[in-house]
Amino acid sequence: MIDQLFGWLPNLSFSSVVRVTMGCFISYQDVGKVAFGLIFPVLYTKGPSWVSYYTKFVIYYGSLTVVATILLPFTLLRPRDTRNLLWPCKAMRFTASLLGLRYKIVNPVEAKFRLSAQSSGPKVVVVNHQSSLDVLALLCHLWPLMDGQCTIISKKSLLFTGPFGVMAYMSGVTFIDRSKQQLSIDVLNQTMKECKETNQ
Numbered sequence: 001m002i003d004q005l006f007g008w009l010p011n012l013s014f015s016s017v018v019r020v021t022m023g024c025f026i027s028y029q030d031v032g033k034v035a036f037g038l039i040f041p042v043l044y045t046k047g048p049s050w051v052s053y054y055t056k057f058v059i060y061y062g063s064l065t066v067v068a069t070i071l072l073p074f075t076l077l078r079p080r081d082t083r084n085l086l087w088p089c090k091a092m093r094f095t096a097s098l099l100g101l102r103y104k105i106v107n108p109v110e111a112k113f114r115l116s117a118q119s120s121g122p123k124v125v126v127v128n129h130q131s132s133l134d135v136l137a138l139l140c141h142l143w144p145l146m147d148g149q150c151t152i153i154s155k156k157s158l159l160f161t162g163p164f165g166v167m168a169y170m171s172g173v174t175f176i177d178r179s180k181q182q183l184s185i186d187v188l189n190q191t192m193k194e195c196k197e198t199n200q
Contacts, residue, residue: 083148
């Protein structure tokens with residue numbers, strides 16, 4: 001369409017006009033990148049809410065994947081050790097602040113005492129979450145309070161989410177198949193038995 005506007009000029013098209021006016025050869029890809037760089041920030045801040053919503057989830061899942069990929073080789077030093085999840089804490093705190101998320105523990109001293117091995121007996125922490133973003137609260141705040149001496153019960157489908165799933169497995173996460181009720185109960189009972197034996 002644009003080329004047709006310049007078609008009346010001999011041997012002249014829109015792309016050649018762009019090349020002449022820019023004084024160098026540029027591709028449509030470069031023009032697209034520049035346009036995206038100029039338009040996207042406006043859409044993110046002033047555009048529809050779904051733009052910022054999905055952008056934040058892309059940043060979140062992207063950071064989980066990158067951090068898991070970087071740290072995965074180190075888990076070979078401590079395979080299936082729950083303390084491995086202490087490593088991504090700082091990176092995920094940065095991600096949380098980048099996304100504008102704020103978490104607050106009302107009484108961190110009492111929470112640390114209740115969740116640490118100093119208090120008697122094993123504990124169960126129920127994280128009745130609404131979104132996958134709640135994993136940030138677990139990694140950024142609860143996990144350090146427990147010094148990583150805790151296991152997580154998670155749905156089995158998360159095991160197949162690339163580097164994040166493998167990192168979770170290598171960090172001692174226990175996966176259950178919720179579609180198989182009796183098997184899930186058996187896994188939970190076995191995990192509870194191990195927690196009692198190790199006082200975690």
